[in-house]
Amino acid sequence: MSGPSDFQPQNSVLKWIERRLPIFGLVHSSFVAYPTPRNLNYWWTFGGILSFMLAIQIVTGVILAMHYTPEATMAFNSVEGIVRDVNYGWLLRYLHSNGASMFFIAVYIHMFRGLYYGSYKEPREILWILGVIIYLLMMATGFMGYVLPWGQMSFWGATVITNLFSAIPYVGESIVTLLWGGYSVGNPTLNRFFSLHYLLPFVIAGVVVLHVWALHVAGQNNPAGVEPKTEKDTVRFTPYATIKDAFGLSCFMLFYAWFVFYIPNYLGDPDNYVVANPGVTPAHIVPEWYYLPFYAILRSIPNKLFGVVAMFGAILVLAFLPWLDSAKTRSSRYRPLAKQFFWIFVVVCLGLGYLGAQPPEGIYVIAGRILTVCYFAYFLIVLPLLSRIERPRTVPNSIADDVLAKGRYVASIAVAAAVAGLLMLGGGSQAQAQEHDTPNPPSLTWSFAGPFGKFDEAQLQRGYKVYKEVCSACHSMNLLHYRNLADPGGPGFSIAQATALASEIKVQDGPNDAGDMFERPGRIADKFPAPFPNENAARAANGGAAPPDLSLMAKARGYERGFPQFIFDAFAQFQEKGPNYIHAILTGFEDKPPAGVTIPDGSYYNKYFPGHAIKMPKPLSDGQVTFDDGSPATVDQYATDVSAFLMWAAEPKLEERKRIGLQVMIFLIIFAGLLYFTKKKVWANAH
Amino acid sequence: MTTASSAGHSRRDFLFVATGAAAAVGAAATVWPLVSQMNPDATTIAAGAPIEVDISPIAEGQDIKVFWRGKPIYIMNRTKKQIEEAQKVNVSDLRDPQPDSARVKEGHDNWLVVIGICTHLGCIPIAHEGNYDGFFCPCHGSQYDSSGRIRQGPAPLNLPIPPYAFVSDTKIKIG
Numbered sequence: 001m002s003g004p005s006d007f008q009p010q011n012s013v014l015k016w017i018e019r020r021l022p023i024f025g026l027v028h029s030s031f032v033a034y035p036t037p038r039n040l041n042y043w044w045t046f047g048g049i050l051s052f053m054l055a056i057q058i059v060t061g062v063i064l065a066m067h068y069t070p071e072a073t074m075a076f077n078s079v080e081g082i083v084r085d086v087n088y089g090w091l092l093r094y095l096h097s098n099g100a101s102m103f104f105i106a107v108y109i110h111m112f113r114g115l116y117y118g119s120y121k122e123p124r125e126i127l128w129i130l131g132v133i134i135y136l137l138m139m140a141t142g143f144m145g146y147v148l149p150w151g152q153m154s155f156w157g158a159t160v161i162t163n164l165f166s167a168i169p170y171v172g173e174s175i176v177t178l179l180w181g182g183y184s185v186g187n188p189t190l191n192r193f194f195s196l197h198y199l200l201p202f203v204i205a206g207v208v209v210l211h212v213w214a215l216h217v218a219g220q221n222n223p224a225g226v227e228p229k230t231e232k233d234t235v236r237f238t239p240y241a242t243i244k245d246a247f248g249l250s251c252f253m254l255f256y257a258w259f260v261f262y263i264p265n266y267l268g269d270p271d272n273y274v275v276a277n278p279g280v281t282p283a284h285i286v287p288e289w290y291y292l293p294f295y296a297i298l299r300s301i302p303n304k305l306f307g308v309v310a311m312f313g314a315i316l317v318l319a320f321l322p323w324l325d326s327a328k329t330r331s332s333r334y335r336p337l338a339k340q341f342f343w344i345f346v347v348v349c350l351g352l353g354y355l356g357a358q359p360p361e362g363i364y365v366i367a368g369r370i371l372t373v374c375y376f377a378y379f380l381i382v383l384p385l386l387s388r389i390e391r392p393r394t395v396p397n398s399i400a401d402d403v404l405a406k407g408r409y410v411a412s413i414a415v416a417a418a419v420a421g422l423l424m425l426g427g428g429s430q431a432q433a434q435e436h437d438t439p440n441p442p443s444l445t446w447s448f449a450g451p452f453g454k455f456d457e458a459q460l461q462r463g464y465k466v467y468k469e470v471c472s473a474c475h476s477m478n479l480l481h482y483r484n485l486a487d488p489g490g491p492g493f494s495i496a497q498a499t500a501l502a503s504e505i506k507v508q509d510g511p512n513d514a515g516d517m518f519e520r521p522g523r524i525a526d527k528f529p530a531p532f533p534n535e536n537a538a539r540a541a542n543g544g545a546a547p548p549d550l551s552l553m554a555k556a557r558g559y560e561r562g563f564p565q566f567i568f569d570a571f572a573q574f575q576e577k578g579p580n581y582i583h584a585i586l587t588g589f590e591d592k593p594p595a596g597v598t599i600p601d602g603s604y605y606n607k608y609f610p611g612h613a614i615k616m617p618k619p620l621s622d623g624q625v626t627f628d629d630g631s632p633a634t635v636d637q638y639a640t641d642v643s644a645f646l647m648w649a650a651e652p653k654l655e656e657r658k659r660i661g662l663q664v665m666i667f668l669i670i671f672a673g674l675l676y677f678t679k680k681k682v683w684a685n686a687h
Numbered sequence: 688m689t690t691a692s693s694a695g696h697s698r699r700d701f702l703f704v705a706t707g708a709a710a711a712v713g714a715a716a717t718v719w720p721l722v723s724q725m726n727p728d729a730t731t732i733a734a735g736a737p738i739e740v741d742i743s744p745i746a747e748g749q750d751i752k753v754f755w756r757g758k759p760i761y762i763m764n765r766t767k768k769q770i771e772e773a774q775k776v777n778v779s780d781l782r783d784p785q786p787d788s789a790r791v792k793e794g795h796d797n798w799l800v801v802i803g804i805c806t807h808l809g810c811i812p813i814a815h816e817g818n819y820d821g822f823f824c825p826c827h828g829s830q831y832d833s834s835g836r837i838r839q840g841p842a843p844l845n846l847p848i849p850p851y852a853f854v855s856d857t858k859i860k861i862g
């Protein structure tokens with residue numbers, strides 16, 4: 001990709017091939033001999049990291065597609081089937097779902113890096129525009145991928161996003177119908193999204209090839225923003241850039257593994273563990289975090305068409321960046337004003353991201369409008385203006401000179417620290433939107449929390465007893481089978497015990513040879529029995545509110561912990577919102593609502609239920625269930641045990657995940673260490 | 688001077704080898720789950736549990752086909768003639784020598800239970816067809832006798848017998 005190569009294979013077979021297809025020469029000239037500026041910093045490793053993430057997404061995605069069913073009534077359960085039953089299915093799914101987030105984290109860093117160092121300027125305009133195209137494709141792919149699990153957020157996200165197109169005058173409605181393949185989001189929509197979600201990554205890979213090609217024609221930009229002039233300004237791609245990229249990648253993988261193995265649901269929305277329901281929209285429709293800034297822009301404009309235009313405009317404006325910023329100096333290092341505005345812009349984007357996740361009311365709307373104006377002002381006013389009035393500092397003569405003059409990291413670190421501090425302050429003083437004054441559930445200590453967490457078998461067995469004797473009267477657990485009770489990392493029943501428990505139930509089977517349905521005793525492969533034959537029956541028997549299935553309850557409920565707590569939660573591996581919430585609900589009933597609160601007939605007052613009026617009567621009372629192990633027969637004990645049981649039911653591979661996670665973390669730390677020293681050794685003779 | 692530089696060399700070589708080895712180990716460990724996921728999942732395995740079949744409705748000379756682990760199983764109630772033919776054969780002349788007694792359960796001579804998958808390339812042979820009063824495979828013409836043994840055609844082996852047992856005279860348990 002960088003002109004003719006002087007590469008001459010020695011081996012005669014290779015020579016024979018090379019004369020007919022000069023592929024070794026191509027690889028050699030592009031990835032071995034290719035000259036790369038010697039002053040690149042670690043922000044430049046994100047290109048390699050992105051290629052890696054694309055590969056990870058394609059590999060895990062192709063595998064997931066082997067087990068996934070793109071059909072509206074089966075999609076949700078097939079994803080759960082992957083997580084629960086396929087060997088390492090949980091790993092593949094979490095790699096893929098968190099991989100999307102990692103991909104976007106990396107692409108945002110990559111883009112901000114390009115912005116800061118002026119990597120879009122002449123002669124790299126096409127390179128930059130190809131990047132914007134890749135980014136757009138990534139957004140489309142990510143969106144369609146998020147629809148596939150067919151949870152509540154999938155469904156409503158798909159509805160909201162496709163409806164964006166209805167803003168187009170005259171033809172909008174027809175376009176939306178065309179996208180849906182029906183009169184609402186449904187099975188045809190899911191099918192085509194699956195098809196396109198499979199296709200687009202390969203299109204991305206194609207554009208990536210163009211992107212790299214353009215890169216190798218123009219050459220890499222670098223922190224100094226001056227073009228390499230002599231041999232002394234560059235080093236060979238291999239081993240220098242390769243080893244540096246490898247080290248950067250290994251650090252990124254540590255970060256990635258932290259999410260996959262310890263906080264796999266941190267970036268997801270609990271509502272997506274509720275199966276899609278076209279009749280009920282979740283209280284807050286929030287897209288995946290990587291769309292939040294644009295979502296905030298959409299919402300801050302009180303006009304449908306202009307909101308949509310602004311949102312797409314916010315992305316498209318990036319493509320015009322090379323012409324909006326016409327300053328001759330590339331790197332913001334030498335542009336004192338541009339540098340400051342860059343960091344302000346970063347804060348604006350983070351702020352928009354934060355606002356996109358908040359309810360569209362009050363202060364949030366106003367803040368959203370201000371930041372939207374700032375966002376566009378940066379591109380349309382600040383950058384064009386700066387390129388005319390700013391007096392840049394003198395840039396170094398050559399890259400080699402730049403390498404010799406060290407010690408300017410201090411400045412950018414100081415800026416980063418200041419930004420972080422500002423962010424903390426700003427967030428801290430922000431009013432917490434407390435929804436209907438519902439208090440957050442108290443945090444309990446769970447045996448399964450933290451990196452070494454394990455389920456307490458006795459507790460799970462007690463929890464199962466509570467479920468069986470109390471909850472199962474109204475709640476199904478459709479994803480659980482009796483065989484699961486004997487699975488490793490679960491309640492620890494023996495196969496014989498699980499078989500005995502299964503044989504207590506009657507299962508309808510058939511038809512037999514005579515064509516009749518018949519009843520047989522349950523087998524270990526059978527599901528937990530459902531209390532009602534269908535949802536309508538459940539609804540009718542429970543005053544109009546069907547008791548939800550409990551299989552995923554511990555992951556399908558959450559609450560806001562607010563800023564900055566939610567950031568600390570990522571470090572503390574806090575993943576126990578679900579069990580905290582279930583425990584709080586079960587213990588939060590009060591006979592009399594506090595003064596001034598009225599609860600409609602047929603509902604009950606619960607301190608922790610959003611809105612306080614819950615249709616479920618207080619299910620547990622002291623002494624209701626007797627434990628064989630002498631644990632206290634109290635509501636609190638029941639609630640704790642059943643919450644733990646439901647956590648296991650929702651995340652049956654938790655122990656395996658944390659165990660493998662530890663091994664992976666240890667390996668990656670050692671590997672990153674080795675790469676670090678190797679990198680130092682390799683670079684020692686380049687300085 | 689030379690010793691110092693060669694020591695530096697070997698330290699560097701060691702580092703490179705260690706890093707390369709770690710990369711290789713990591714790559715190999717990554718491949719494992721990617722391949723292992725192709726194996727039958729837990730539902731499939733659980734669904735492969737033994738099944739019970741009531742054989743009382745099968746009259747002499749008739750057969751039924753049931754499925755176990757996705758495989759068709761022929762349960763055939765053989766006629767006197769079929770049993771005699773199966774027992775009379777000179778075992779040593781067979782391609783896959785096996786006496787009839789090794790292919791049925793003692794005391795249940797009339798019941799032949801075989802996996803109905805041709806040992807050639809996996810087609811399903813048709814019962815009561817062919818020259819041997821047994822099975823005929825339409826794909827490439829393999830013929831099995833009334834004991835399910837290969838007699839003619841390209842298949843190398845007899846039709847396999849699934850694991851099964853008589854629970855009672857009228858009920859068998861396959862698996």
Ligand code: FES
Nearest residue numbers: 805807808824827
């Ligand atoms: S598969 Fe039966 S003869 Fe070839």
